[in-house]
Amino acid sequence: MQVINSSKTYDVAIVGSGAGGGMATKILSEAGFDVAVLEAGPFFDPAQDEYRTQLRWPWESPRRGASSDRRSFGDFDAAYGGWNLEGEPYTEAPGTRFAWFRSRMLGGRTNHWGRISLRFGPLDFKRKSIDGLGDNWPIGYDDVKPYYDKVDKLIGVFGSRENIKNEPDGFFLPPPKPRLHEMYYIKGARKAGIPVIPSRLSILTQRINNQRGSCFYCGQCNRGCSAYADFSSGTCLIFPAQKNGGKVELFTNAMVREVTTNAEGKATGVNYINKLDRKEHHLKAKIVVLAASACSTARILLNSKSSIHSDGLGNSSGMVGRYLHDSTGASRAAFVPELMNRKRYNEDGVGGMHVYTPWWLNDKKLDFPRGYHIEVWGGMGMPSYGFGFNPNDLNKITGGSIGGYGDGLRDDVKKYYGAVIGISGRGESVPQKDNYCEIDHDVVDEWGIPVLKFNYKWTEHEVKQAKHMQDTFEEVLEASGGILMGDKPGKDRDYGLTAPGEIIHEVGTTRMGKNKQTSVTNEYNQLHDAENVFVMDAGPFVSQADKNPTWTILALAWRASDYLVEQVKKRNI
């Protein structure tokens, strides 16, 4: 089939419309560049009724919101796809495991995430200096701080000024008051001697401009907000960029196969497949920004082979795909008898926790490196598929029979509604060169593109961290008045440690560094091997702190975009 050439040459082709791609779109179009944005999925706008899942009732879905292969987090979650994408498989090396969450749609995975928006702190950029493991970033907190500040003001994040050493404060909107189950958690945390502070989420408790509304407390940020009161890349970056009169051309359902390069090894644009008619196109561009997500970007680079870039574009070091790492995770729940037979009122709140525990043991000698934060969940939420299963299992604790039938089941469900508190740890793993993704030459996706094969194993560091989490969870939950549910996962189950990829914080596949032999991009997200190619997703992360990566992706993409503009002005690109 013939490749169809774009009639014009764009200043910049941006691959991916998530956090990094959205930020690049906004900054580069406002700098006057002629920008093409290529997104592998369809258009999405939560304000338009045809896309809207917010404020829908469970019975509006015939499967009552159940999850499916088409939407892993249920019918009403905004993120299309998830753990499975039909026609786009990936493989895992024998004996290893990686769960890869992908969302093909405008805004990518910013439509799904929990809006937890934490800055990396000074220690998070220099962990090797502390524990001798992994590598330091080539940049530090002071390099990124001005961009965190700008992201806070542009997008909005609530939180509180706490002056905690490695949890930098920002330009915060005021947080919402804690809910009842969070009051119990606060009580428990105080008793257990661990800190608890208002959470930091990119949700507008107060307006920040006239284009976006303030939160109306439906608790459904994961469904996408019709008032644009939470952050997603489409609603907060790409639509505003389009409205600002910049030259932004959006190509949806455009699956990028490779970056094309010329005889000097410089990028000339991208080849993509239009998913609607399966035709292959070449889009010409002077600069290419890859922001397809850490693993998708690695895949594109590795599939972009030429005589100059024989191992894939940007891969002269052999580091593309290596140092892949995700956050650790573990959870536990408890039944709180004092929360039985609750008085009913609307406690939806914001979509996510109102309080959390930042890592508190930076100064303590432990048997594992690095740390984790604790997230809290619970409350009288809206039922969906699965609600009412095992309706009286908690009778095991309170006394009474399990099972049965009849009107009494109603009372059981109502009695226990909102009486469970759960907590989850999200921690930092130590990046390993031998945890990586590579091209699986045996398998192509339905577009004919060779797929990724994952090789990933946790080390003892992560397992020990999960053990510490479980011990802490028990202490805090019991101090909250909870009776622990289920068995404590032991060594045989790696202490409940989630599989790599499951926390959806995967980073590191195109890590930044000063040494071209051991890194893929420089400290401005620019490929060592091709100066007109940038990576603006989480690929350039040297290490993923216990903080959710989105705020750092945004800050670094802004910083890299400013650098890109400056380099073009200086005629260096």
Place this chain on the structure above:
Amino acid sequence: MKRRDSLKTLLVGSVAGGLMVSGCAPRTEKDTNVPEVPQLPGYGRNEAEKAHDAKVLAESFLNEHELETIAVLCDIILPSNAEFGSATDAEVPEFIAFIVKDMPRQQLPIRGGIAWLDNHSNKLHNLAFKACSEEQQKAICDSIAWPGKTAPELIPGERFFTRMRNLTLTGYFTSEMGIKDLGYEGNRPGVWDGVPDEVLKEHGLSYEKEWLAKCIDQSKRTEIAQWDEEGNLLT
């Protein structure tokens, strides 16, 4: 509409899991000649999802006997009370008919479970379960409804009954009637300004003063935020 008629409309994809149950008005001749095209009102589906839903709606899996048995079981599991209707009043059988088509993993356990139940009631009473008297039906349920107390040879029945109880309750509490029964008050625009005072009091809790000082003053939520250079909010 009688239950039997209403169950008929569940067959051969003529109805979308409770969302398009036809009213009780008698059908005109024209209606019976034009087959209904199964469809759902929008709920934010993308193209692939619309295609999937259309395909599932057009399929049939459970037969009339199976659906009737499910309806009997649903109402044993969740009968009506003075305030609220039964599981079938909340259209739970319609929900189960859809879910069994939509989740193929449910098909064998549900079909096999109903067959087990009939086989068991045939042995006891020489009648299919649905044809047994209410007393006989409940006696059978008593023998399979209490995990941990089930005779070993009846374990397959217990597994099936547990599955049916789960589907019945989840179907009910995700219906409009069930949500009202539960008392869930959210899923509407509002302003969260903390736990009601009387609830805090009841739980012996109170907000810490320093914590409250950090929280949003809801009268200012529509004011556009501005900060000083240190990040202190000015508005």
